[in-house]
Amino acid sequence: MIASVLLIMLVLFLAALIFLWARGFISEQIEKRGQPVDRLCETVDFDFEIIKASGQYELEVRNNGNVDIHSLDIKKFKGGNSEISKFKFSVDAQDAISGKVDLIMEDNTDPESVTIYPVLLGGVVGKSENKVYTCFEQGKTVQVGNI
């Protein structure tokens, strides 16, 4: 009887060890509103406008969807090179925001095109922490020459 109990305890102990070890191979999952954040990305609906006035760029973002946009990643592209800047533009659902942005590239030139990616904030599954997730599939591009 005691041997059986000890055997079961041993099995449970080993199972717990294997579980903890195997958990490291499962990639971290981010959820928002009870669903994976990458799926929520598909419902993000936004558009933006860039205005150049007296040498400075101003970005206006309208969030037409029902998901809050935590921030924006802006990819500036020129001659095959890209630079990514992170902007703390938080746009609530059905809201709009505008502000000045620095779109000048590291070589002090204007980019050829700009792509804006919405960034969502979600909770890490199994942990009490939040993490941002960039919706790369939802990027929208504008040619700077057309501004």
Added chain:
Amino acid sequence: MKKDKKGISAIVATVLIILITVAAVTIIWAAIIPMISNQLAGSTECFDASAALSIVSDYSCVNQSKNAADANYTAKIQVHRATGDFDLAGVDIQLAVGGTTESFSMGSTNLPDVNGDKVYAISYDAVALGGNATEVSVAAVVTTGSTTETCGASGMATLRACA
């Protein structure tokens, strides 16, 4: 002669064997797992990195000198980095020149961002290497723990002449 020496009971023996087994498993676990984890982390990082880096043909080309005596040729290679869970420490570009493959390290500072692109200019001695670069591939250098590892190269992409 008295025979009053008693051995340990079966239950105690079983308990001891189980305890020894658990202790042995724990010690082996603690010693072997970090070793296996490092190896696996390296291979999974390389798996992600190799899938994430690719050559983009838009800005990739090779300058074919009109002067046959001019040994210095330049290749411009556009590398795209997709998303992936790895720590990129460098980029190696491999040019197929004259039947051999030459590797050029692009250093560890001018790296493409996640979902970004970089164009690298590579000068090479076409005469010494025996011809012009015809194909190119890219390999990621990743950091795993305290070591860096050069991953397998992407598939070869054909290089066109620069306009």
